[in-house]
Amino acid sequence: MDTLSHLADGFAIAITWQNLALALLGAALGTVMGALPGLGPSNGVAILIPLAFTLGLGATPALILLTSVYYGAMYGGRISSILLNIPGDEPAVMTCLDGYPMAKAGRAGEALSLSGIASFVGSFLATWGLILLAPQLVKIALLFGPDEYFALFALAFATLGGVSATNQAKSAFAAALGLGLAMVGVDTQTGVPRFTFGEVHLYDGIDFLVAIVGLFALSEVFVFLEHRHGGSDAAHKSMVIGRLTPSAKTLMKTAPTMLRSSVLGFIAGVLPGAGASLGAFLSYSMEKKLVDREGTFGKGDPRGVAAPEAGNNAAAGGALVPMLALGVPGSGTTAVLLAVLLSLNITPGPLLFTKNPDVVWGLIAALFIANVMLLALNIPMVGLFSRLLLIPPRILMPAVAMVSFVGIYGISGSPFDLYLMVGFGVMGWALRKLDVPLVPVILGTLLGNQMENNLRRAVTISNGDWGVLLSSPLDWILWGIAIVGFILPMVVGKVMRSRMQAARHGEAGEEMDEAD
Amino acid sequence: MIKATRLSLAALFLGASALTAVADGWMPSNPECIAPANPGGGWDFTCRQVGKVMQDEGLIDKTMQVTNLAGGGGGVAFAEVVNKRGEDNNLIVAASSSTSTRLAQNAYPGNTMDQVRWVASVGADYGVIAVAKNSPINTLPELLDKVKADPTSVAFAGGSAVGGWDHLKVLIAARADGVEDVRRVKYVAFDGGGEAVTQLLAGSVQAFTGDLSEAKGFVDSGDIKVLAVLAPERLPGEFAQFPTAKEQGIDALGANWRGFYAPKGMSDEAYNAWVDKIATLYASDEWKKVMETNGLAPLDLKGADFDKFVADSVTQIADLSRQIGIIK
Numbered sequence: 001m002d003t004l005s006h007l008a009d010g011f012a013i014a015i016t017w018q019n020l021a022l023a024l025l026g027a028a029l030g031t032v033m034g035a036l037p038g039l040g041p042s043n044g045v046a047i048l049i050p051l052a053f054t055l056g057l058g059a060t061p062a063l064i065l066l067t068s069v070y071y072g073a074m075y076g077g078r079i080s081s082i083l084l085n086i087p088g089d090e091p092a093v094m095t096c097l098d099g100y101p102m103a104k105a106g107r108a109g110e111a112l113s114l115s116g117i118a119s120f121v122g123s124f125l126a127t128w129g130l131i132l133l134a135p136q137l138v139k140i141a142l143l144f145g146p147d148e149y150f151a152l153f154a155l156a157f158a159t160l161g162g163v164s165a166t167n168q169a170k171s172a173f174a175a176a177l178g179l180g181l182a183m184v185g186v187d188t189q190t191g192v193p194r195f196t197f198g199e200v201h202l203y204d205g206i207d208f209l210v211a212i213v214g215l216f217a218l219s220e221v222f223v224f225l226e227h228r229h230g231g232s233d234a235a236h237k238s239m240v241i242g243r244l245t246p247s248a249k250t251l252m253k254t255a256p257t258m259l260r261s262s263v264l265g266f267i268a269g270v271l272p273g274a275g276a277s278l279g280a281f282l283s284y285s286m287e288k289k290l291v292d293r294e295g296t297f298g299k300g301d302p303r304g305v306a307a308p309e310a311g312n313n314a315a316a317g318g319a320l321v322p323m324l325a326l327g328v329p330g331s332g333t334t335a336v337l338l339a340v341l342l343s344l345n346i347t348p349g350p351l352l353f354t355k356n357p358d359v360v361w362g363l364i365a366a367l368f369i370a371n372v373m374l375l376a377l378n379i380p381m382v383g384l385f386s387r388l389l390l391i392p393p394r395i396l397m398p399a400v401a402m403v404s405f406v407g408i409y410g411i412s413g414s415p416f417d418l419y420l421m422v423g424f425g426v427m428g429w430a431l432r433k434l435d436v437p438l439v440p441v442i443l444g445t446l447l448g449n450q451m452e453n454n455l456r457r458a459v460t461i462s463n464g465d466w467g468v469l470l471s472s473p474l475d476w477i478l479w480g481i482a483i484v485g486f487i488l489p490m491v492v493g494k495v496m497r498s499r500m501q502a503a504r505h506g507e508a509g510e511e512m513d514e515a516d
Numbered sequence: 517m518i519k520a521t522r523l524s525l526a527a528l529f530l531g532a533s534a535l536t537a538v539a540d541g542w543m544p545s546n547p548e549c550i551a552p553a554n555p556g557g558g559w560d561f562t563c564r565q566v567g568k569v570m571q572d573e574g575l576i577d578k579t580m581q582v583t584n585l586a587g588g589g590g591g592v593a594f595a596e597v598v599n600k601r602g603e604d605n606n607l608i609v610a611a612s613s614s615t616s617t618r619l620a621q622n623a624y625p626g627n628t629m630d631q632v633r634w635v636a637s638v639g640a641d642y643g644v645i646a647v648a649k650n651s652p653i654n655t656l657p658e659l660l661d662k663v664k665a666d667p668t669s670v671a672f673a674g675g676s677a678v679g680g681w682d683h684l685k686v687l688i689a690a691r692a693d694g695v696e697d698v699r700r701v702k703y704v705a706f707d708g709g710g711e712a713v714t715q716l717l718a719g720s721v722q723a724f725t726g727d728l729s730e731a732k733g734f735v736d737s738g739d740i741k742v743l744a745v746l747a748p749e750r751l752p753g754e755f756a757q758f759p760t761a762k763e764q765g766i767d768a769l770g771a772n773w774r775g776f777y778a779p780k781g782m783s784d785e786a787y788n789a790w791v792d793k794i795a796t797l798y799a800s801d802e803w804k805k806v807m808e809t810n811g812l813a814p815l816d817l818k819g820a821d822f823d824k825f826v827a828d829s830v831t832q833i834a835d836l837s838r839q840i841g842i843i844k
Contacts, residue, residue, distance in 0.1 A: 042554070042555065045555075046554075046555030046584070049555070049564065141714060141718075142714065142717055145720035146720060186589070186623075186677060187677075188677035188678065189677075189678055189705055190678050191621075191677050191678040191679035191680070198625055200587065200591040200592055201588060201592055202588075203587065203588035203623075204586065204587050204588060204589065272710070272711055326714055327733045327734075328710035328711055328713070328714050329710065335708075336555045339555065339557070339560060339561055339564075347732065347809075349732075349734060349736070349737065350733060350734060350736075350737030351733065351736050352733075412586060412587065413584075413585050414587065414596070453705075453707075457704050457705075457706070460702065460704050461671045461704055463668045463702075
């Protein structure tokens, strides 16, 4: 087969001692950068560009180093999500939902291993998708005009209700708050600044990382400060690490979740402007709808860890499709990779696969190598990572605060973002007190801008005719799914809940085991 | 974290750089280039490429430190340079037409172009107007006639916000062709030129306005037709196939120049040294190669000439922006 022989050539290019060493270095650095709140994949890759240049690396070794960092950061983001309830980067937000409850229940090691495996499966399948389908997949991206994008984002919000197990009204409020925050900045469709109060730092809108680090990491520190008299240290002593690897039974149970999430995540990745966060989010809410019969999602269900991790890693692979085949970056990180390719005198675009096959196949082989290396690196480290939980909060929390400040200042170099982050920290603390979930706030901020822009683009193009929102078959399909996704849980949920109640009376106490 | 990485990198390569030839005269002790945007964009690219070539050519004896200072479409960096780094001799800042556009539209609150020193340009990316390959339209006048007949029938997609450079290019062409009320030209803003081209291919919009470098890959693959390049004459090399707007009777120029400014309080010695360094860089073969592969066309302006060029472009854009009602 043609593809396989190309791939073999790619491996021949990629497998040298130097390249393997670079992949290992990249994977290790990437994992660390992903795990540190504030440093995400795009910063990670950007920081290492000068290294690649000054080492005088050729195109393929440079790409191997940088894609290892990219994939590594996608792996790493989950670590702090699970252990500390602080997402290491945007796509890892969803992993907090079930990862942290698992850690609290003494299953941190299991959650870490399982998410590592899910990451591997997601990346692995996505890389195959990239090989087999890249040229055809571009056509999917071309099916999506502004009206379809709007329907897609609306779908994401329609299924939001399912995400947080608590009060629905509160998650709707949180999402609306996020959407409101997304409006800050210069409006691209009119060029008018909104809610910027003449402050030039707000013209580009609020940086997601500032919001995430503030809402999750700093608010955690504030909560700790509030309870530091005894309470939290006492609670902390009960933290146990438990087994480090998931049982065969758990793996079997999560396997279908990983496969479904990989496919969905990959498609989300292929769409420029959707990206890994949407991939993780849709994967999680789909799984919750499909398999959460006992209502264990959000309380430490292994499937709730596997879904977003497989989803966001698959999306990372998917995002390479439009970057390589169209020259259109699907995410911040691929934008950076695109710039690297350009400075290596390689022009991504429709002709890349025929003009520079050595680069493309070398890169794809590198993805496989990095992925295997990451799995090999991450699983044995689980024991080490999970020891983090044994660090007393009085030492851990100042460290979290320090990493947050240094990370954010490192990205923007402006004190303004630090004040903003502290503001978000206070807001996060208040929202926690009110029992308002934080994840929908982030999702609203992340997706709100794109959603609004696409709506307005669609209506501008149609000269103000709102019918454009239902102008294609794909629009109808997406809206259909959105409506079903919104209504179904209300109807089915009631039936479920009454059934669950009945079941609970029968076998009280066995819930946790059942969740395995 | 980033600082530490950079410091250790710098330390790593100190050894290597000691070998490179040291040019005469003033040398920045710690060369730094501020890219007023996140990594991956045009400004970031300008800083990194210029830093690399300067080091290769021995124009600086240390690795150029690239600082990404994103925010406010470059306004955060501009304010930082004016307010806090006003005397820094080691610093240059990447700029482009977007910078002059925003200065013209007062989009950097309280800042004006004479608060910094304009150093030199390193090339220009000329604007193009393009349509999909299967579009019935083949020339720029045909497209603009359609706009004149019914402005709602043609949606232009571009990578900048409304009032941004991609938008203005269309308006410059439309005005040159005698479109009375340029406000009625329909423009849809996307996140970057790549997304805009994709939407042209997807058939959501009828025309694309952007830079030649953004469109090149799609021209090579035959997916889009370039109707006009907004350059004074046909470009060299493989770009010579594209007709200019001028030869089609529409006298419209739109160059997205790339260059640098420096702090106002920079010493004359340092300023002149940076101007000379960029001039030497511009003349080097390595830079010619960078320009060629990235679709950058010649635009060689230094010191006072560059300052005047920026001032003229600010005036022109302010005039146009007033017409379309973006500024009063």
